[in-house]
Amino acid sequence: KQEVTQIPAALSVPEGENLVLNCSFTDSAIYNLQWFRQDPGKGLTSLLLIQSSQREQTSGRLNASLDKSSGRSTLYIAASQPGDSATYLCAVSTSGTYKYIFGTGTRLKVLA
Amino acid sequence: DAEITQSPRHKIIETGRQVTLACHQTWNHNNMFWYRQDLGHGLRLIHYSYGVHDTNKGEVSDGYSVSRSNTEDLPLTLESAASSQTSVYFCASSLLNRGPNEQFFGPGTRLTVL
Numbered sequence: 001k002q003e004v005t006q007i008p009a010a011l012s013v014p015e016g017e018n019l020v021l022n023c024s025f026t027d028s029a030i031y032n033l034q035w036f037r038q039d040p041g042k043g044l045t046s047l048l049l050i051q052s053s054q055r056e057q058t059s060g061r062l063n064a065s066l067d068k069s070s071g072r073s074t075l076y077i078a079a080s081q082p083g084d085s086a087t088y089l090c091a092v093s094t095s096g097t098y099k100y101i102f103g104t105g106t107r108l109k110v111l112a
Numbered sequence: 113d114a115e116i117t118q119s120p121r122h123k124i125i126e127t128g129r130q131v132t133l134a135c136h137q138t139w140n141h142n143n144m145f146w147y148r149q150d151l152g153h154g155l156r157l158i159h160y161s162y163g164v165h166d167t168n169k170g171e172v173s174d175g176y177s178v179s180r181s182n183t184e185d186l187p188l189t190l191e192s193a194a195s196s197q198t199s200v201y202f203c204a205s206s207l208l209n210r211g212p213n214e215q216f217f218g219p220g221t222r223l224t225v226l
């Protein structure tokens with residue numbers, strides 16, 4: 001059974017710092033991995049999607065990497081801003097299904 | 113613009129009552145999903161559908177049902193609501209193909225069962 005873990009559960013950093021959020025999964029037979037952002041009381045916004053054949057994806061200040069063999073993905077946020085404060089969730093879909101299994105998220109606070 | 117909507121956004125009901133949460137998407141996506149989000153548990157899959165007349169149970173399906181009569185809608189019904197079903201419910205959709213399978217989420221419904 002696929003399990004997804006995100007560490008740390010919460011993170012507080014000063015503005016301008018580069019930071020890395022971690023996601024690990026137990027079954028390497030994934031179809032893809034998706035990173036989401038969730039603001040308090042809101043829905044999930046898709047940030048980046050990495051297909052199993054890819055190693056990384058970039059969007060603006062965000063870069064997500066995928067290492068299937070070790071069961072890990074990282075989300076790198078460059079030059080963090082207070083507006084980046086949110087909960088970041090990763091989710092993996094397993095080969096053969098379109099279902100996603102979610103981690104419990106990392107709650108990020110960027111201090112001005 | 114194509115989108116995914118949920119209604120109502122907030123609902124309070126009494127234990128034992130039936131309630132249906134609506135989910136409507138205009139992307140013509142084949143796949144639709146219902147999740148619940150609770151502190152300490154993250155998002156957990158309730159039911160999902162890969163197309164019209166197809167429904168499948170997720171990991172926390174007890175006490176919930178869905179039906180898919182068209183591509184756009186996947187309503188979630190709680191037949192006899194329990195306090196343990198107080199949660200935030202999210203609907204999502206994705207396109208059935210061999211491509212990215214990116215999931216898009218609705219804004220959520222906050223359900224309180226008293």
